[in-house]
Amino acid sequence: MAKSDAPPPRRQSIGAKRNPETAEAIRAAALEILHSEGYAGFSVEKVAKRARAGKPTIYRWWPSRAALLLDVYHLQKSGIEYPVTDDIEDDLVMYLQSLFAHWLDGPSGDIFRSIMAEAQVESSAREVFLEYVSTRRERLAEMLAAPRSGKKLAIEATRIADLTISYAWMRLLTQTLDVPEKDIRLSVRCILAGAQTSI
């Protein structure tokens, strides 16, 4: 995760079209600020300064703060695994552990919280947030519904997915992501308890 902390060099126009280097520098600067100072310290002005870009250049391509936030967030929404083994409990625990680690490690947790906050202020942010949530939920439900030897879910996978996602969000929002595996497992067991039947 080597981040270049050096001040970026001055870039210039490459003609009557968008300079991808500039766009990249702006996204990177936004990301770094969100990571180091959080949503509270995020401002277009700081992004511009850190990226060595003019404010109008940012507003030319991202119509608002929220748009920039959403763009940066899209960059980051990768890397989470959806494991499928024979033990569904293990799978869920592993999923949550990697998710929490992902949120804790990099800026993605902060970004996700930022999006949630921004969604309260800007309605455009809300739409994208809801749409993203829905795809995540479906993906997780898929994982849960995957066939496993000798067992099957007694209730809908989406319900389990909802409860799992709810639990993860709560941990994120209450800043309690640093949970020992035992605790995660107990909560997962609780969610799954009534949902499994042996064949």
Next chain:
Amino acid sequence: MAKSDAPPPRRQSIGAKRNPETAEAIRAAALEILHSEGYAGFSVEKVAKRARAGKPTIYRWWPSRAALLLDVYHLQKSGIEYPVTDDIEDDLVMYLQSLFAHWLDGPSGDIFRSIMAEAQVESSAREVFLEYVSTRRERLAEMLAAPRSGKKLAIEATRIADLTISYAWMRLLTQTLDVPEKDIRLSVRCILAGAQTSI
């Protein structure tokens, strides 16, 4: 629910102690602004102007924007019941139903979302938010741990409380509070499934 839309008269000191009328006017003004303009349009300055109060008066009693926000939420939150019958499932379903109805009916759902947003921006807000959440959690855990004839919880009540609260927040944040009782019951049953044992 008579709301005074008239501009409040100027109040003055009633001596070396807090003027409850002032406090009330401030809370009311904050509520009205949140209701009519949402979190996006909420500012201490507007509250002061509408309540015909000085800004320092607000900051004297509420250390931050978030504290005021939370206080206003409390005003609205009065009607939530923590039922204790012999059936813990019924209790939880009833609790969630009344909570969802409360969030949907008035401005309290919006207010709670506002608080969550504010908690991402201001660390002081985060503390207040976390502390509030913790009391709610304990209160709910208490309800769950109440002695019921013939049954007791096999695991910690706080874990069940966490999962319940998580579920409620998720519904709030995804704007899906309008859930039929059957769905709530299924989710509650899922949470409680592994948590109960007969004596």
Next chain:
Amino acid sequence: MAKSDAPPPRRQSIGAKRNPETAEAIRAAALEILHSEGYAGFSVEKVAKRARAGKPTIYRWWPSRAALLLDVYHLQKSGIEYPVTDDIEDDLVMYLQSLFAHWLDGPSGDIFRSIMAEAQVESSAREVFLEYVSTRRERLAEMLAAPRSGKKLAIEATRIADLTISYAWMRLLTQTLDVPEKDIRLSVRCILAGAQTSI
């Protein structure tokens, strides 16, 4: 004075040399903008857009805003009469009236004020401004010194010219060019009163 208000067509390079049509279109656009929006609304960007020209094309031929302004101003400094009849008072009144009308009618008054403003920002503008003023002054002094039957000026013509020009500028700068002939005549009479002697 028919000015084309239609948007000029797109021009292109005519090879490795300056396109005079382009230069003309730029001058014309600058003139129209100064006339319709005044110095306040004058910007190289607007000129480029109206002339359907690129900004660099403007900067290639006019090193600065001021240079363009001065060029445009040179285009306009014509058309004023310097009448010589037997009555010097009538002459001066007529001169001022036509000058005021000229300033009010077309863009030249605005341009003159613009040059004065620009001269405060750019020293190059100042030089040209001063040089222009000096030629105007000499031309007016010439008119005043022209032989008239039976009378001659008792003092230097340049002094009268200075006072006349001063009066005109003041009217221009205070936006009070719409003066009835009677007022002009009274002021002129005042200036001339001590300057004439019968033979």
Next chain:
Amino acid sequence: MAKSDAPPPRRQSIGAKRNPETAEAIRAAALEILHSEGYAGFSVEKVAKRARAGKPTIYRWWPSRAALLLDVYHLQKSGIEYPVTDDIEDDLVMYLQSLFAHWLDGPSGDIFRSIMAEAQVESSAREVFLEYVSTRRERLAEMLAAPRSGKKLAIEATRIADLTISYAWMRLLTQTLDVPEKDIRLSVRCILAGAQTSI
């Protein structure tokens, strides 16, 4: 001309009323910037930074750049006399001499030219400028209309005032303030020639 170049300390509110120290610091900063960088380098942002004041504080009391400029000019303008002796010609000569000396000595000449430039750019500045000019004109007319033994003006004092002011502006704008007293006297005599009658 010892000017304090030290950065001013942070000031604070002194209650619900204007802090004169702040006003003074802002005026002083504006003056210094105008002196060192001229009108071209003048900006509200720089003034705020140098005065250690917030931009809104400046805009609270001076509705526009021009208003600040004019205020600063006032600071400098204090030393102009409106003499009233028995000889109106001497009075006007003395007035112009002291005015020219004042414009030449310090920054006030430059400031006044800046104001004239600003008035061409911003309509609000124009109003302020015109209003200021009108008071100066009246003040001068008053001086001219003052009763003097044995003589009275045959025409309106305001006309004489206008011509005098016009002359002074012209000298300022053409950078020819360094005029020998004889020249001033001749011009003044010219203006006054037809305006006086013995009793």
Next chain:
DNA sequence: ACCTAAGCGAGACGGTACGTCTCGTCTTGCG
């Protein structure tokens, strides 16, 4: 019956950030 102490309204203050504007430079791709 004074006197201190605190609450209160009002609003100015130093700041930060907003989103917009124009400047003068730069590069592209067409002709």
Next chain:
DNA sequence: CGCAAGACGAGACGTACCGTCTCGCTTAGGT
């Protein structure tokens, strides 16, 4: 190589709130 087009870094514009401060007024409670 000229030209239209327009992106770019820079930085000022004027506005909205932030949270802190000081004022002058009002009332209550202690002496």
